[in-house]
Amino acid sequence: MDLLESLATRNDKKILLVVLDGLGGLPRKGKTELEAASIPNLNKLALKAGLGLLVPVDIGITPGSGPAHLALFGYDPVKYDVGRGVLEALGIGLHPAPSDLCARANFATLAKDGTLKDRRAGRIPTEFCAELCAKLQVAIPAVEDTGVVVRPGIGHRFVVVFQGPGLVGGLTDSDPQQDGLKPLAVASDDPKAAKSVRLANRFVELAAAALKDQDRANFVLLRGLAQPPSIPSMRDRFKLTPACIAAYPMYRGLAKLVGMDVLETGSTWESEVSTLSEHWQGEHDFFFLHLKETDKAGEDGDFDAKQELLEQFDDEVLPRLLKLKPDVLCVTGDHSTPAAKAGHSWHEVPLLLASPYVRASDTRDEFGERACGRGTLGRIDSVKLMNLLLANSLKLKKFGA
Amino acid sequence: MDLLESLATRNDKKILLVVLDGLGGLPRKGKTELEAASIPNLNKLALKAGLGLLVPVDIGITPGSGPAHLALFGYDPVKYDVGRGVLEALGIGLHPAPSDLCARANFATLAKDGTLKDRRAGRIPTEFCAELCAKLQVAIPAVEDTGVVVRPGIGHRFVVVFQGPGLVGGLTDSDPQQDGLKPLAVASDDPKAAKSVRLANRFVELAAAALKDQDRANFVLLRGLAQPPSIPSMRDRFKLTPACIAAYPMYRGLAKLVGMDVLETGSTWESEVSTLSEHWQGEHDFFFLHLKETDKAGEDGDFDAKQELLEQFDDEVLPRLLKLKPDVLCVTGDHSTPAAKAGHSWHEVPLLLASPYVRASDTRDEFGERACGRGTLGRIDSVKLMNLLLANSLKLKKFGA
Numbered sequence: 001m002d003l004l005e006s007l008a009t010r011n012d013k014k015i016l017l018v019v020l021d022g023l024g025g026l027p028r029k030g031k032t033e034l035e036a037a038s039i040p041n042l043n044k045l046a047l048k049a050g051l052g053l054l055v056p057v058d059i060g061i062t063p064g065s066g067p068a069h070l071a072l073f074g075y076d077p078v079k080y081d082v083g084r085g086v087l088e089a090l091g092i093g094l095h096p097a098p099s100d101l102c103a104r105a106n107f108a109t110l111a112k113d114g115t116l117k118d119r120r121a122g123r124i125p126t127e128f129c130a131e132l133c134a135k136l137q138v139a140i141p142a143v144e145d146t147g148v149v150v151r152p153g154i155g156h157r158f159v160v161v162f163q164g165p166g167l168v169g170g171l172t173d174s175d176p177q178q179d180g181l182k183p184l185a186v187a188s189d190d191p192k193a194a195k196s197v198r199l200a201n202r203f204v205e206l207a208a209a210a211l212k213d214q215d216r217a218n219f220v221l222l223r224g225l226a227q228p229p230s231i232p233s234m235r236d237r238f239k240l241t242p243a244c245i246a247a248y249p250m251y252r253g254l255a256k257l258v259g260m261d262v263l264e265t266g267s268t269w270e271s272e273v274s275t276l277s278e279h280w281q282g283e284h285d286f287f288f289l290h291l292k293e294t295d296k297a298g299e300d301g302d303f304d305a306k307q308e309l310l311e312q313f314d315d316e317v318l319p320r321l322l323k324l325k326p327d328v329l330c331v332t333g334d335h336s337t338p339a340a341k342a343g344h345s346w347h348e349v350p351l352l353l354a355s356p357y358v359r360a361s362d363t364r365d366e367f368g369e370r371a372c373g374r375g376t377l378g379r380i381d382s383v384k385l386m387n388l389l390l391a392n393s394l395k396l397k398k399f400g401a
Numbered sequence: 402m403d404l405l406e407s408l409a410t411r412n413d414k415k416i417l418l419v420v421l422d423g424l425g426g427l428p429r430k431g432k433t434e435l436e437a438a439s440i441p442n443l444n445k446l447a448l449k450a451g452l453g454l455l456v457p458v459d460i461g462i463t464p465g466s467g468p469a470h471l472a473l474f475g476y477d478p479v480k481y482d483v484g485r486g487v488l489e490a491l492g493i494g495l496h497p498a499p500s501d502l503c504a505r506a507n508f509a510t511l512a513k514d515g516t517l518k519d520r521r522a523g524r525i526p527t528e529f530c531a532e533l534c535a536k537l538q539v540a541i542p543a544v545e546d547t548g549v550v551v552r553p554g555i556g557h558r559f560v561v562v563f564q565g566p567g568l569v570g571g572l573t574d575s576d577p578q579q580d581g582l583k584p585l586a587v588a589s590d591d592p593k594a595a596k597s598v599r600l601a602n603r604f605v606e607l608a609a610a611a612l613k614d615q616d617r618a619n620f621v622l623l624r625g626l627a628q629p630p631s632i633p634s635m636r637d638r639f640k641l642t643p644a645c646i647a648a649y650p651m652y653r654g655l656a657k658l659v660g661m662d663v664l665e666t667g668s669t670w671e672s673e674v675s676t677l678s679e680h681w682q683g684e685h686d687f688f689f690l691h692l693k694e695t696d697k698a699g700e701d702g703d704f705d706a707k708q709e710l711l712e713q714f715d716d717e718v719l720p721r722l723l724k725l726k727p728d729v730l731c732v733t734g735d736h737s738t739p740a741a742k743a744g745h746s747w748h749e750v751p752l753l754l755a756s757p758y759v760r761a762s763d764t765r766d767e768f769g770e771r772a773c774g775r776g777t778l779g780r781i782d783s784v785k786l787m788n789l790l791l792a793n794s795l796k797l798k799k800f801g802a
Binding site (some may be wrong): 003004007175208356359360361362374376378379380386387388389390391392396397398399400401 | 427431433435458459460461462463464465466467468469478479483485488489651732739741742744745746747748749763770771774775780
């Protein structure tokens, strides 16, 4: 038990953590997406809030969504490594147990000579992928004594979950990463992985048999074979009763990994905020509200769209959040997704923390990357954000006398 | 030996570390206690000093006085945990050896059925507590071969020290924390603690026998049974000859724990500064001057009193300190005690460091929380303050060639 956990105590104060995915940006004509946005409500809040910057993983490190969120939830993202197979399973809405073994899978085209003609089976459409997965699920309900779950993803991608116990992660991929080569056998250096290796390779054989009449998708490749990390829950660590409101399955899955209650919600911001409002007076004292679209605009390299989404948040979402009167309200992101980079980046993430116990800025700084760099909260590793959220909600006892 | 210790070297420069206990605050009408105070001398000093903020233990962690001071003295406060019994012993002026076992004790009222009627014996007055402790000390000079020291505290509280060797700390409390329950036996999972457990429980029996004619204070409860941590001295680690000037016993005790010479002084700021002046030309090259009253005003929630004490420091104390011409003068606090919170808090602590080798601010910032947040020294863990004090007094050799 670390220091933070040893000091955590329960009270009735409510924390609201709003994650605008990919919030941080880079300037265009001198201003970032956030700095360019017209956000009067956030700026008004910033006057009496603490501002700062979050470092998602480490200086210069660009995180994926998994590590970036684990850090926000107070988990060392380097220690708690969530494998790609697991993230993919979470991303399509599966909730694998720690004893399960998850794999990302591709439909592929195998040539008569046993080499890969196309590692993506001509990028078959999603609907066809779903049909093929249903077919595989019927053909391969289990391998040996181990249940198998096959679920479609997007395009040629799908997920296979081998249901433990007795399984081990960290296996090598069967995908040789290049067309024209033969698929590899899944393997492992770990003697305890013998069964897992055997099941994975047998699954590939059985799938190939089930797909033998297909002209394009006549083979499968497995990658990222991993088990969900065994993660102590936020309930146990922080004595919280946490809830997640997220439209996208992967974030729901990550929240479930750390022991949050995942609330049913719709796919729009409006629907997510309504879910929050409905549950606000209930048992939960920590709400994680995830808003995905800002990241997507950044990924698309669409500065204007990201700016507009931030304005929409300010205009439509924030006023409804403030009406709930959270004891601690934090608005931040998991990482930066600058439109200028059209992808995740390593840049620090703006942080706004409103509570009765912050030292507000004594300048009239607005909410933006550079104002946050001058903020009273300073530059903080994301993994320490929970320290601040718990402290500001008076959920931490004093350390020592 | 860590890096700092390996580089420390002796010279004749003198360091003065002034700790205004609980210095940091929170704003009232836009200004903290320190920001609201009229402190022309500190502000003048700030113009050519380095400013920064100290993080006492970690982000969001509210420290007690023990860990907060150990960090200022260059000791990792999580590694060197000073137990409650030890702090209590230090606080009443005892100086337990590392082999001693210290306990906080309460006089209590035991009902005829063996349950606790009042865990605080009706909060008996301090004078009566002293009488009862004298009685216990006569009745129980030792348990088995182990000397016992009994000393009164405030009200129903007192301290018991079992004099080692052969003792072990980390025992459970006999206090069940609730009236109406039976007192618990002191216990431990550690097989080496058998003797300590036996002595503690036997002490409780002997005390009950000695108190059997009392109507209220007829029983004792033991808590926080701990040994002083074995701490390498500041002399050995930093090649300093350090002295402590503090009116309050606990701070004198903490200073003694890390090997400072504890100078005799009176209970007023005036007396403490006189003690400093008298010893300034002597053998010591590091002076820790502790001023307690700012913390008490904060604990009382008295913003105005704290502000006035800071003004008094600026007007009456600081000019006398400057006359001594310390080579390095540091004015800071152990932690924040905002009047708005009426207790210790997790907020960073203002730091002022005057030496010929600082980068002064290029703005005309005054000494206050938010100016310190913009300061050239940045945001520093308290445990690293000694690095800066030694560096600025040129007491550190170059690392590597």
